[in-house]
Amino acid sequence: MPHTKDETYGDHTSHAFNDELMELKAQFLKMGGLVEQQVENAVQALMDSDGHLADETRTRDREVDQMEMDLDEVATLIIARRQPTARDLRLVVSVIKMVADLERVGDEAKKIAKLALQLSEEGQAPRGYIEVRHISNHVLGMLHEALDSFARLDASQALRVKKEDKNVDAEYQAAARTLLTFMMEDTRNISRCMSLMWVLRALERVGDHACNIAENVIFMVEGEDVRHTSLEDMEKLVTQDNS
C-alpha cells in the first residue's frame, strides 16, 4: 500500500500529536543511520587495522546509548500524553522495541571495534577478512533495507530483509567452517582467528536484529504480529494485503 509519511501519521486533528510522531520517526531514523555508520566504521577499522578509527567507534557508542534513552523518553511521553491507538500505537510500540534492537546493534559494533583494536595490536589474522567483508556488506544491506522499509512503511521490503537472514546464516556457517579449518591447520593462529570468529558472530547478530526490525515494520504496517510466524504465512499476509 503506498503510503507517504504524512499521509500515515501526519493528519491528526492535533498538530502537536503529529509533530511528536514525526519527531519519533525522525529520531529513530537518525539513530538507525548512526548505528549503520558505527557498524561500517568498526568493520572498516578491522579491515584496515586502523586502531584510531576503532577507538573512535568505541567511544561513539555512548552517543547511541544516549539516543536510545532519548527515544524511549519521547515514546513514553507520547503514550502518557496521547494514549495512541491503532497505527499510532503500533508505531510507538514498534519504535520502543526497535530502539532496543538498534542499541544492541550498536553494542555489536562496539564489540567489533574492540576486536579490531585488539587485532591491530596483535597483528592481523592470516585469513578470514574476505568472509568478514562479505558478511558485513550483507548485514549492512539488511540493516539499511530494514530502516528503509521503516521509513517508507514498506512491508514487502521488510519481508525481503527477513528472507535474507537465511542467506546470512548460511554464509556465517561457511565462514566459520573455513576459519575452523584454518585454525586446525595452524594452531598458532587460534587466538586471532577466534577474534575474527567473534566478529563474524557479531555481524550475524546484527543481521538478526535487522530481521527483528523488519518484523516490527511488518507489525506496524499490517497490524499483525509476525514474530514466530513462518515465512510463508508472512509472505501471504504481505502480498495479499498489497495486491
Next chain:
Amino acid sequence: MIEQGSQAEIVRQSLKKRYRKERRFRMYGRVAIAVALASLLLLFVDIIGKGYTGFIKTTITLDVTLDGEAMYLDDPTDKDQMSMADFQAPIIASLQGYFPQATERSDVRQLSRLVGSYAGNQIKDLLVDNPGLLGSTQTLEFLVHDTVSVYVKHAGDEAYSVRLSDQQKGWVDELVEKGVIDTGFNDVLFSRGDSREPTNAGILGAIMGSLLTMIVTLVIAFPVGVSAAVYLEEFAPQNRLTDFIEVNINNLAAVPSIIFGLLGLAMFIGLFGMPRSVPVVGGLVLALMTLPTIIISSRAAIKSVPPSIREAAMGMGASKMQVVLHHVVPLAMPGMMTGSIIGMAQALGETAPLLLIGMVAFIVEVPDGFFSSATVLPVQIYLWASSAEQGFIELASAGIMVLLAFMISMNALAIWLRKRLERRW
C-alpha cells in the same frame, strides 16, 4: 495591525465608556425602584391615614334604669308590647341625669341623637333574654351616633364637626371629659355584617362571603386547572386541536374579568337558574376567571420538570401514568400551587364580575352557607367607598387594609409552600 500598546489604550477608553453606560443603567433601575417604592408608600400612608380610625369605635357607658312606665312596658315576654315599647326612653332619661336642664323637646331630640340608633335594640335584646331585669338599673355600653363618633375621633378638626349642633358638641365634650364617652378597638368591625349606620357596620359578612366564594373557586379551579394542564402537557396528541385549545387558554387569561361576569350571569343565573348574589355563583365565575392562570402556570411548572427524571422513570419501566403521578406532578406541585394561589389572590380582589351577578347587594346578615346571599370584601369596599358618610369612608379604608392583609398572607403562603416543597434535582 494595531500595536499592542495602542490597542490597550483603545480598550481602556472604551472601557470607560462601558462603565459609564453601566452606571447610567444602574441608576435608571434605582430611580425606577425608588419611584415604585414611593408610590407604594404614598398609597399605604393614604390608606392607613384615612382608615386607621375605622379600627376605633366610640362608646358611651350609661347607667340605665329600665323603667317600665317610661317605656310603656310591663311584661317583656309580651311580643305586642315589646314591639310598641319605647326603648330610647331610659337612655334619654339617663343622659338627662347628666344634663338636667335639657328638657325641651328639641333638646331631647338632640340628646337622643348622641347615641346610635341601635342602642334601643340593645335594651330590647337584653330584656328579651332577661325579662326579670325590668325595673332594675344596669350599666350598659352603647355605640355613639356616627356624627358623634367622627367628632370624637377627629377632635379639634372643624371639618369633621359640621353635623353636630354647638349644644351637642358641648355635651359631647363634657361627657368625654367625664369619661362617659370613650374610644376602644373596633370589635364591631370583625363581628357584624353591613349596616346603614357606619358605627354599627362590620366586615365579617364580607370576609365570610369572600371565604366561601374562595373555597368554591379553589375546589373547582385547582383540580380542573391542574388536570387540564397535566393532560395538555403529558397526554394530549400534538395536533391542530391542541394548538387551538392552547391559544384559546392563553387568550382567556387576557380577557377582561367583567366578561366572565357576563358569562356567569348568562350561564349560571340565566341558563341554570341559580340564585343571585350567592357565593356558589360568585365562586364559579371566579373559578372560570382563574382557570387560565392556573392552567398556564401549571403547564409551566410541568415543563420545568427535567426530562431526565421522566426518562429515568420510563427507563425503569414506569408506565406513562406512573411517570406523571409519581414524578412529574409531585415535582411540579410547588409551581402549580404557587400559580394557583396567585390566581386565587387575583380572584379575591376581583369586583367587576361579581357586580354583574348581584353580589353587590346590601346584606346585613353574615352568610352561613354557600347558598345564602353574600357580598365579598372588594365589593363591600366599593359600596362603602361610594357612601357619603364619613364613617363609611373610614370603614372602606379599613376594609382595604384587611383585604391587603389577606392578599399578602396568601402570597406569603405561596412563597412558603414553594420554599418548603421545592426539591432540588
Next chain:
Amino acid sequence: MNTMNPTVTSETGAGVVEDKVAPVKEERPAEAELEEGVTVGTPYSDDPKFKLRNVEVFYGESRAIKNISLDIARNEVIAFIGPSGCGKSTFLRCLNRMNDSIDICKVKGSLQLDDNDIYDPSRDVVELRARVGMVFQKPNPFPKSIYDNVAYGPRIHGLANRKSDLDDIVENSLRKAGLWNEVKDRLDATATGMSGGQQQRLCIARTIAVSPEVVLMDEPCSALDPIATAKVEELIAELSESYTIVIVTHSMQQAARVSHRTAYFHLGHLVEVNETNKVFTSPEHNMTESYITGRFG
C-alpha cells in the same frame, strides 16, 4: 490479532438474512466509501441476546440509522463509539424503545430480544424495560431518598411483597453497585445530595434492582470526574459477569478499557464491529482507524 482477514462469523440460526452478511473483504475499504448495510468485522454472534437485522430509524424524513444489522451476545460488554450525531445513542435507545416517546421517530427492521420481537405491537413496553434497563448520561436520581430510589423499580413492578424483601433487594442492589458501605447509614437521606459519581452508581443500583437482563448505558461517565469514572468502570466490569451491557461512550479509552467488543458508528452506518483489542490495535476499516486515532470526529 489472531486473524488477519476481516472475517465474518457466518450465521447459523434460522431467519438469517443472507444478503446482509458482509462479504469477506480483500482490502481495507477506502475512506468515504460507506456501503449501506455493510459492516466489517464480526457483527454476528452464535449466542445472541439481541438479534438486530436491517434496523432503520427515521426522524421524520431524515434517516438516522441506515440499515444496521448486529448481534449483541449474552453477557458481553459491547461499546458503541463514533462521532457526535452518528446515531449510536439513537440505536441504543431502540433497544428498550426509549424512542417511543418521540412522535416523529419511526423504527423499521427486525429487533429481537431472545427471539422475541421488541417492536411487536402486542408487546408491553413496560415488561421490556424491566428486562432492558437503562442508565443515562446525566446522573438522574429521583428527588427522593436513596432507599426510595432503589426501591422504586421493585415497587412499581411488584417484585417485593414484604418490607423485608424490599430491604433485601435494596441492599443487594446497592452492594452490587459498590455503594452499600458508603450509604448504608443514610438510606433516608435525599439522593440529590450525593456526589455525581455516587448518584450515577445509585442510578445503576436502581436499574439493577429490577434484575434486568440487559443494561444500556448512554455515556454514563461523561458527567463524572476521573475517579468516579474509574469506579463506574470497575462496576461495569463486575456487572458484566451477570448482565449484558451495551455502553455508548465518547471516550475511546473507556471503550477500550471496559468492553469486549466495540462497534464503530458513522453517519448512521455501522462501519465496523470487532473485538475491542483488535479495534484499538489494528482496526479493519480505515474510518474506524481515523476516528480512534484522532484524525477526525
